[in-house]
Amino acid sequence: MNILLAVDGSTYTKRMLAYLATHTELFATSNNYTVLTVQPHLPPRARAAVGKAVVDQYQLEESEKVLAPVTKFLLRHGIDAKTTWKVGHAGDTIAKFAESGKFDLLVMGSHGHGTLTNLVMGSVATAVLAHCKVPVLLVR
Numbered sequence: 243m244n245i246l247l248a249v250d251g252s253t254y255t256k257r258m259l260a261y262l263a264t265h266t267e268l269f270a271t272s273n274n275y276t277v278l279t280v281q282p283h284l285p286p287r288a289r290a291a292v293g294k295a296v297v298d299q300y301q302l303e304e305s306e307k308v309l310a311p312v313t314k315f316l317l318r319h320g321i322d323a324k325t326t327w328k329v330g331h332a333g334d335t336i337a338k339f340a341e342s343g344k345f346d347l348l349v350m351g352s353h354g355h356g357t358l359t360n361l362v363m364g365s366v367a368t369a370v371l372a373h374c375k376v377p378v379l380l381v382r
Contacts, residue, residue: 250332254352269321281305
């Protein structure tokens with residue numbers, strides 16, 4: 243199975259990884275894993291003020307802060323996952339990446355804040371569910 247793990251470094255990412263570790267049908271070395279994190283676009287004025295190279299380096303460093311602990315966790319369990327990061331609106335970017343990568347399953351943690359709908363699932367999870375045609379497993 244080709245599985246995409248969408249991560250943001252939050253407590254919900256840790257819960258999602260803990261859930262996976264206890265479900266051997268999802269967490270097996272026979273599966274292929276890709277770990278994705280999404281960095282937000284910086285406002286154009288901020289980008290112009292500091293320059294493209296500084297912004298790109300910042301986004302790379304922030305992505306590495308999220309991806310490094312997840313990679314370490316997976317390696318401890320014998321899973322050598324691919325990692326990648328993108329820039330954009332998290333919900334839309336995750337959904338598009340899941341579809342373009344032909345993943346069998348998208349697994350992600352779910353936050354709870356904002357309006358009533360977002361209180362139940364989180365705004366990123368809501369956007370992913372609205373735009374993604376790949377099956378999604380939300381872990382709370």
